[in-house]
Amino acid sequence: MDLKTSPLAIPFPAMPQIDGVTLRVARAGYRDWGRCDLTYAELAEGTAVAGVFTQNVCSSSEVELGREQVKAGLARALIVNAGNSNAFTGFRGREAVEQIMAQVSGHLACPADQVFVSSTGVIGVPLPMDKARDGVDAAIASQPCGWEEAAQAIGTTDTFPKGAMAQAVVGGKTVTLCGIIKGSGMIAPDMATMLGYIFTDAAVTPGFLQECLSAANLKTYSCITVDSDTSTSDTVLAFATGKAGNTPLTGSASAGADAFCAALEDVCRQLAHLVVRDGEGAQKFIAVNVSGAVSDDSARRIGLAVANSPLVKTAIAGEDANWGRIVMAVGKAGEPADRDTLSIGFGGIWAAKNGLPLADYDEAPVTAHLKSRDIAIEVDIGLGDGRATVWTCDLTHGYISINADYRS
Amino acid sequence: MDLKTSPLAIPFPAMPQIDGVTLRVARAGYRDWGRCDLTYAELAEGTAVAGVFTQNVCSSSEVELGREQVKAGLARALIVNAGNSNAFTGFRGREAVEQIMAQVSGHLACPADQVFVSSTGVIGVPLPMDKARDGVDAAIASQPCGWEEAAQAIGTTDTFPKGAMAQAVVGGKTVTLCGIIKGSGMIAPDMATMLGYIFTDAAVTPGFLQECLSAANLKTYSCITVDSDTSTSDTVLAFATGKAGNTPLTGSASAGADAFCAALEDVCRQLAHLVVRDGEGAQKFIAVNVSGAVSDDSARRIGLAVANSPLVKTAIAGEDANWGRIVMAVGKAGEPADRDTLSIGFGGIWAAKNGLPLADYDEAPVTAHLKSRDIAIEVDIGLGDGRATVWTCDLTHGYISINADYRS
16 A cells, blocks of 8 residues: 655654764565665664663564663664564574574674664564575665665655654763654554664763663653554664763763753654654644643553543544543543542643533634644643653544555 | 444344333433433332442542442432433532432432432533433333333434343242343443443342342453443443342352353343444454463453454454454553464464464465454463453444544
8 A cells, every 4th residue: 555644744854974873775675665674774893772672572583682682782783674573473583583693793793692683564474584684785785875764764654754863962072863763553662662773972881871761761652652552573772882982971970961861862752753743544643741640650641541542532533622531531541530630621721620611611722723733632630740741643544544444 | 423323233132021120211302312311210119239330530420329329239210311421520410410319219209329320421511400300200201111212212322222131040930131231432341331221020139139240240341342442431230129029049059049140141241242233333243262361350351452452453344364463462461471372363263373373374264254244353372271252343434433523
């Protein structure tokens, strides 16, 4: 099927090179499509790595191996296969990943466990080892490419390439962070999202990089949902080449650590938003702002219950200020809430306060807000100080068409 | 909007009168529709009652009061309002319920807390007290009616009236159970479903009736889902008039207790299935059969994760044997599962066993099965003896049309 570009798409930003990172793409032909579908990032010696991965217990060999590899903290290469997730393929799937690791580590003369592999696409078909081998050879032999080409090559049902950047000043040195991501459906990250990669020239120890990434993840990837379905392959990796020459960041007390963490969270949030903006069938980008919960984590869970509710998502698709459905979703979240302290609003305008519809509620400005592309839902629980924002998209005929009308 | 009758509808069955139960309906006019929308069931003195209610913490006054009322164990009347759920309406909603309780208890000269009230429909609009008063008066003055009329009158977006019956022999006496139910969207019961009522002439103590109903609920209403959205009004009540003349059932050791419980579970299962068959936009009725889980409860949770997955539901709508999506849903359920012992099948034919696609998998008979109206998905976890069946429907353009294309 031919997918139209999402109406919520954002043009690919200008993103500089990161010293110590060389990108290449090739056509492995994992599917019958005339495009590059294998991405190879070569990383400078000594590059620190951190990662967050899916909690889905049926995760792929790539995820199983990656979880182990990040513990050692060093990376020399990343290979991303698009079109085949290699998930639920047993020992044959694992052999394919190990072949790629051996092939690239042979080329770079590095330990095999410094080669990270991700795969995305159909579940249940072992990654074809011949196509992978020829694809890696072709990538190694090819000219380096830019961020947008790499972002295109890691995509599957994505309708636009997704990238984001940020900079921070760390101990007098400017460090740069560039990220690319893919994802559109099967998006309900549980400590990670589809496939996302952030590269920085900052010098950061693996331990602190992991600390920053895990913290950023909690407020970004773990706060988005398209369809409540958690992928078997979700992976986000952060690579720090250290080429910026800053005094290495070793912990939150290091000079510039706050600025680096904020920049990392900024890139992660931008990337997470792009995935929602490419949500299957999405016509509207929705921010669910929850306040007054008993904790931030409780607020996030309530926000996800609202953002995952088919009845809320279809109401927004229909531009219908149906706040009763939001009450329902808050009530089913399984978190502390009290009907009589609950308030609901849209775009900054309250429709109900403290458990009652507002007597002077004027629906006209709310209706005008709901006609826009970017929608805000406000939920105040009225019990505490916990707050969170969760992002999602509406549920439309487009989602059904993509997932039911066409055979996968 | 004018809803077409679900293609999965079943004709209303022949159901006998229950001695001690008199049904009446009236037009309260809660919405601008030319149909009866208030149902009144008068119950013989001494009728035992049991109930299960929504776990949604934003539940209605009807549900709050009902939870308390069943503790006393006696019922003389049931009033069901359709078109307005009276949920999220604060003290004004509660006043409306208390007015109805006072009005009916005055008529029957019984305690007010023996009058049960349910309401279903739009959230956030207090039930109009004048319409309720006039409607109750009209119902009291009207001729008794049959089950099908009552089943019609309790419905809202339902496309067909839903009833079921069963009989059991208890201590030499035949007892009869008749039930009616309504529900189509916002269906993910958590210990209860939308609005369901079961009436029997059996003599049963309130305590044992509650025990039987709670047990039946766990295997029936708590095993269905249409859209994962849990209503604020879910209520199932069972009323036992005792007019069959059997020696009262007081516990599981009573003669005939097993037969009565089995008949009650049978009626509950039939009613639960009818709600799924009227699921918004449903084209296919899906049974998810989970075996090999570590416990029955774990199996039920895994079944619900599969049945709530938009990607699984759209795959079935598309008649696509996409078992990879089922693997994903099992993996995200948060229950013990192991990719390498997991098996997936459709209609009794395995597609994958022990974590691998079957080498000799023949998709042709599976494709033929998926073209039918009644679909079976088999999931074997391969870890234990826990099993459960969960029922749902597919996710189609019809669901989006009902919930997004039309304003509520």
